Amino acid sequence: MNARVAGALYLLTFITSIPTLALYRPVRDHADFVLGAGSATPVTWGIFLEIVLALCCAGTAVALFPIVRRRSETAAVGFLGSRLLEAGLILLGAVSLLTLLALRDDAAGADAASLVTAGHTLVGVYDGTFLVGQSLMPVVNAAFLATVLFRSGLVPRLIPVVGLIGVPLLLASDIAVLFGLYDMGSAPAALAALPIAAWELALGFYLLIRGLRPSLTA
Template sequence: MNSNKKIARIVGLLFITATVAYSIGVILLDPILSSSDYLTIASENEKQMIMGSFLVLIDAVAVAGIGIMIYPILKKQNEALALGYAGSRIAEGVLFVANVIAILILLALSQEFVKAEAPDTSYYQTFGTILLEAGDLAFLFGFAVAFTISALILNYLLYKSKLVPRWLSGWGFVGALLLWVYYLLEPFSINLLYILFVPIALQEMVFAVWLIVKGFNPSVIDPASASTDTNEI
């Protein structure tokens, strides 16, 4: 039982770590990468680029760690789905690492661009555009596909098993569905569409705190132990 509580707390802390690292990383990187003069700006803000990339890398390690750490708990409910969840989170982490690699190569390219006395602008911009697209694609698959699938699997298993209260897992399942709707509607540039991110973002933080404070439902993880405790009372 103590082992299960430790796993719950570690998973909760990893959820918080991933969210905080990702959020700060995006705040640091997005203004640079979305700029029309990103090659020059990236070179001028090397430390900010490296710090942002490092935070995204922390996020990648944390999300993969969540899948690995929670696998023994979910396995007792449904081994196939538990493996699917762990695999999805690891895939998410790998795709985020690919995103970081593209960003760091872009940083190196920007520095060469600035150093060149008479740079071939079209060459650098073409290569830079390819790197931006590759990084965005890796991030898109990592978040829109791997993360969304993992959230659906996790909250389905939690809801069926009652490892946490059903209002919490149901909230997460609906939040994951809304996130998928976001990515389906994103090409249409609908105003305030980003609001669809809010439910799953809030649910993950509530879920993380719940795991740290309450942990998983012990009667679901070890019914025999729970029955013994009840009889003793």
């Protein structure tokens, strides 16, 4: 039962995360968004979806923790901790955009230049939490969970292999983004994220449809 719940929550993380790229376009397209440019409605929906995303991330950790713990205490704690940290960072990013909307609502009579600076700062906070929370933490998650699933044979080994391949690729990409070699939204960053995305999507479908196989190492 826990496995199927985790599978459903993994799939919900995709449903709730992908639309935000488009929903946050008003913030990206309008440097003076905080002054009232662009529509706030899609941004509000994006924030709502990210709150749901954070809850789904935490739910996968809670659902899979007892299963992973039976195979490795260290991996279980590492997976739980990194997944909850991911959820917390997603919520922090959502709060930064909620603050941006609050500034926008109270913009009347305020100094425009100061508001624009504050708005850019809040967007920068969101971008930072995205890099660490939604890009780096999945690397840590996969390192712990994929290792356990590969060794135990609880799912077909091809699925965790894809995750383990993605770990060094996405880690290297995140480091490149951190040092300014390219942007988070660039083609190299998107390509580097594909294996981790494929691993989580395949795991979600398998757990929801099939559950877990008997452990080959039990």
